Amino acid sequence: MKSWPLWCLLILAFITPLWASVVGVANISIHDALTIVCGSLGGGCEVDALKQRIWIELRLPRIVLAFLTGAGLALAGKVLQTVTRNPLADPYLFGISSGATFGAVLVIAVLGGQVSWGISAQIGLTGGAFLGSALSVMIVLLLAGRRVQIERMVLAGVATSFMFSSATSLVLYASDPQAASSLLFWSLGSFARATWGQMLLPLVILMVCFLVFLVYTRPLNAMLAGDENARSLGVEVHKLRISMLLLTSLLTAILVANTGGIGFVGLMIPHIVRRLFLQNQKHLMWVTPVFGGVFMVWVDVIARGLIDGHELPIGVITAALGSVFFIVVMGRRAWSH
Amino acid sequence: MIGDSVYEMSDNILSVEHLSWSVASGKRRILHDISFDIPSGAFVGLIGPNGAGKSSLMRCLYGVHHPQSGTVTLQGRDLFFLNARQQAQKISVILQEHASHMGLTVWDVAAQGLIPHKGLLEWETKQDKLRIKSTLEELDLWPLRHHEFESLSGGEKQRVMLARAQIQQPELLIMDEPTNHLDVHYQIDLMNRVKAMGISVLASIHDLNIAAAFCDHLLVMDKGRIIASGSPNTVLTENLVADVFHACVAVDRHPFMPNETPRITYAYQTKTQELNDRGES
Amino acid sequence: MVALKNLFQILVGALFVCSFEARALPEAKDAQRIVALSPHSVELLYALGVGDRIVATTEFADYPEAANHIERIGGYHGIQTERIMELKPDLIVAWEGGNRSEDLALLASLGLPVYRSETKRLRHIADEVLALGKMTGKETQAQQLVQSFHQQLDELTRANKDKAPVTFFYQLWAAPLRTISTASWINEMLAICGGQNITTDTELGYPQVSLESVLLGQPQAIIIPSQHGHDNGEISGLDWNQWPEIPAVKNQHIYRINGDILHRFSLRVVDATQELCNTFDKVRQTK
Numbered sequence: 001m002k003s004w005p006l007w008c009l010l011i012l013a014f015i016t017p018l019w020a021s022v023v024g025v026a027n028i029s030i031h032d033a034l035t036i037v038c039g040s041l042g043g044g045c046e047v048d049a050l051k052q053r054i055w056i057e058l059r060l061p062r063i064v065l066a067f068l069t070g071a072g073l074a075l076a077g078k079v080l081q082t083v084t085r086n087p088l089a090d091p092y093l094f095g096i097s098s099g100a101t102f103g104a105v106l107v108i109a110v111l112g113g114q115v116s117w118g119i120s121a122q123i124g125l126t127g128g129a130f131l132g133s134a135l136s137v138m139i140v141l142l143l144a145g146r147r148v149q150i151e152r153m154v155l156a157g158v159a160t161s162f163m164f165s166s167a168t169s170l171v172l173y174a175s176d177p178q179a180a181s182s183l184l185f186w187s188l189g190s191f192a193r194a195t196w197g198q199m200l201l202p203l204v205i206l207m208v209c210f211l212v213f214l215v216y217t218r219p220l221n222a223m224l225a226g227d228e229n230a231r232s233l234g235v236e237v238h239k240l241r242i243s244m245l246l247l248t249s250l251l252t253a254i255l256v257a258n259t260g261g262i263g264f265v266g267l268m269i270p271h272i273v274r275r276l277f278l279q280n281q282k283h284l285m286w287v288t289p290v291f292g293g294v295f296m297v298w299v300d301v302i303a304r305g306l307i308d309g310h311e312l313p314i315g316v317i318t319a320a321l322g323s324v325f326f327i328v329v330m331g332r333r334a335w336s337h
Numbered sequence: 338m339i340g341d342s343v344y345e346m347s348d349n350i351l352s353v354e355h356l357s358w359s360v361a362s363g364k365r366r367i368l369h370d371i372s373f374d375i376p377s378g379a380f381v382g383l384i385g386p387n388g389a390g391k392s393s394l395m396r397c398l399y400g401v402h403h404p405q406s407g408t409v410t411l412q413g414r415d416l417f418f419l420n421a422r423q424q425a426q427k428i429s430v431i432l433q434e435h436a437s438h439m440g441l442t443v444w445d446v447a448a449q450g451l452i453p454h455k456g457l458l459e460w461e462t463k464q465d466k467l468r469i470k471s472t473l474e475e476l477d478l479w480p481l482r483h484h485e486f487e488s489l490s491g492g493e494k495q496r497v498m499l500a501r502a503q504i505q506q507p508e509l510l511i512m513d514e515p516t517n518h519l520d521v522h523y524q525i526d527l528m529n530r531v532k533a534m535g536i537s538v539l540a541s542i543h544d545l546n547i548a549a550a551f552c553d554h555l556l557v558m559d560k561g562r563i564i565a566s567g568s569p570n571t572v573l574t575e576n577l578v579a580d581v582f583h584a585c586v587a588v589d590r591h592p593f594m595p596n597e598t599p600r601i602t603y604a605y606q607t608k609t610q611e612l613n614d615r616g617e618s
Numbered sequence: 619m620v621a622l623k624n625l626f627q628i629l630v631g632a633l634f635v636c637s638f639e640a641r642a643l644p645e646a647k648d649a650q651r652i653v654a655l656s657p658h659s660v661e662l663l664y665a666l667g668v669g670d671r672i673v674a675t676t677e678f679a680d681y682p683e684a685a686n687h688i689e690r691i692g693g694y695h696g697i698q699t700e701r702i703m704e705l706k707p708d709l710i711v712a713w714e715g716g717n718r719s720e721d722l723a724l725l726a727s728l729g730l731p732v733y734r735s736e737t738k739r740l741r742h743i744a745d746e747v748l749a750l751g752k753m754t755g756k757e758t759q760a761q762q763l764v765q766s767f768h769q770q771l772d773e774l775t776r777a778n779k780d781k782a783p784v785t786f787f788y789q790l791w792a793a794p795l796r797t798i799s800t801a802s803w804i805n806e807m808l809a810i811c812g813g814q815n816i817t818t819d820t821e822l823g824y825p826q827v828s829l830e831s832v833l834l835g836q837p838q839a840i841i842i843p844s845q846h847g848h849d850n851g852e853i854s855g856l857d858w859n860q861w862p863e864i865p866a867v868k869n870q871h872i873y874r875i876n877g878d879i880l881h882r883f884s885l886r887v888v889d890a891t892q893e894l895c896n897t898f899d900k901v902r903q904t905k
Contacts, residue, residue, distance in 0.1 A: 190794065192794060
């Protein structure tokens, strides 16, 4: 079992945020960054106040939120794929993304008349999105029946997605073009409004979910053997499945509510990680989120830096970058056999 | 129970009494009043035509189905009072077909046998690792340990399942038609290895000759009931095979197996043809 | 469905290319039945005194008051072409960029006279007034309006020429943070008042920018247009008070200006410009 890929990943996980923090419109070099850190820790370093503010209040929260989101979505995707034994499962299985978008649209449509300032409005948008995804999950679980059957659940999720998407489109059609464009931007994902305060809840939920998933690694892997085999190994299959579905939904919903619907990561990162870390299957439960987090930080850098003076939505880049990456990894493997 | 048992009434590892099970909220009964015992260390075969309820019976025993009535006692304790994990510590299962296991290696799958014995927060100890290693070596799987389970042949997969079952250290091994889809060589190999384990076994077997050769005791099921029980040579008669399996056979003593093992030879004609023949002569 | 829609668009586009006479000024000399497909055109037509000739218009045409009674036949998402045909107009005043080009191409291909008003530069307002005057037989009126328009703007330019420039950030939308650049016509008004936009490095008229660039730009004033007329769905405003590093925030120079007249391509931009100049004067006073 080779461990150098793991070390590579860990090193990358430390370097990437640092590098990402010195990329941006304002000219902040690594030297500046280190000076800021030194200054904040009371090391008596002379620091440009504006640069410090930008670095600490704008750049770092973005990077941390990007990492959290990437890690959370990748982890949710992995657990869902394991628990449903479906390699095409992703965190939006229950129409979570469409539900969140619909919730956000409703908030905008209902509260739109009041122009508000500050954090309370942001909470309104996030809250609405979260309620929307929660509603979607409830509908899917109701449709899936008492003993959760995977096929019914997947179908119910697809149907619910369509339902919320069409409702969203209708509301958008009837609203101001500026509002529609704003919502489109939100639904494609963005870390531009990251603040330290906003991150506490997602961080806590991610940590809790991660620990639970880590502890349940063995029973989760037993699910891969099939329901009957898993039961014969002592795993309470239905209970485990439902609780994992609910946990991943919670994790996904809180992330989507904060950052909008970023696609692709939850579906593809688990596959990419599995193929890249063939010899380290045991560690996938922590490797997947770390890889997802690093990936998302890169994506955010590209979103900020690709076009001068203009920010691209994250969802567009995750899809483009991730699919190319995946094709390369698959292609390599196909030809090496 | 029809027929007599010639085995000794030693301690029973498993006792099933009056087990019944229905589906579709009681509308369709699959198992009718099933009762039998498995003595400690015995290799018990379950035979019968497709649809007799063999798999359903086994699923009741390892927790996938919940019978509506009857009791099952495992080493003196009521099986259904144990939780899934406790059940898994005593009973392990080998099925005929397997899910893809999505990327797990042979080692990973074999190591799953430890799951019932490990708390959520326990690591694999060095001892565990040594045990997995020696089990894999015994089953000639050591060179394959890093291969993906999915990429193995049918026979190799069953050996991995056997390794997993062994690592699970059960008191009772339940096998649901484990030799289906296997080459003859692998069928015999698997059965020999299982027998060599020396633990109590309940196995449903399709091939009557294999059942005869390996089992100490046979249970014959048809239409959800046990219609015969006893040693192979008392149970496997031409009449029983004709009634239950609707096949004409000749039964004699196997030329090189010990213990008066019966040998089933199939007449490759249908019953009606046979009756016609008899009618003619 | 999508394939059909694409095919339709291609056909319409082809028809449009064929009927390129729509590009030139329509032959109308004294149009009596006018369909005005933008709020600003409605205003200009009323200014010319021919508001009563408008038979249909789009939503949000709310000035002057009388315009609210004109039949509405669509908006940003599309227009009811069938109804337009039914009304038998002899002039359609369309909005390049504000109406869907498929709809306009369709109208042109049906042989209806379509005038497309351009809204790229401030002087296009004057151009449109003159063009509309010609097409409705109100040329003298138009000349007068244009003269007065230029006069007022010249006065403002002169009055503010020698004043100290005021750097500003124009917050068009908060989420995503969108502004106007020097390429936008709205910027011309701000420039007349001596304003200097901090967003200069792009050719896009309405780029999305990051908060960082605003911090770096250090604007002395932040202008936020607000629509009083209708809800624009902007609910998550930006809390500028978190950033006292910006001079505009420190000195409390964040101003909300009536966006209806700021963004509408009508003669009232003069009033809007006046308001902007007053605002900048306030900034200069307390500097």
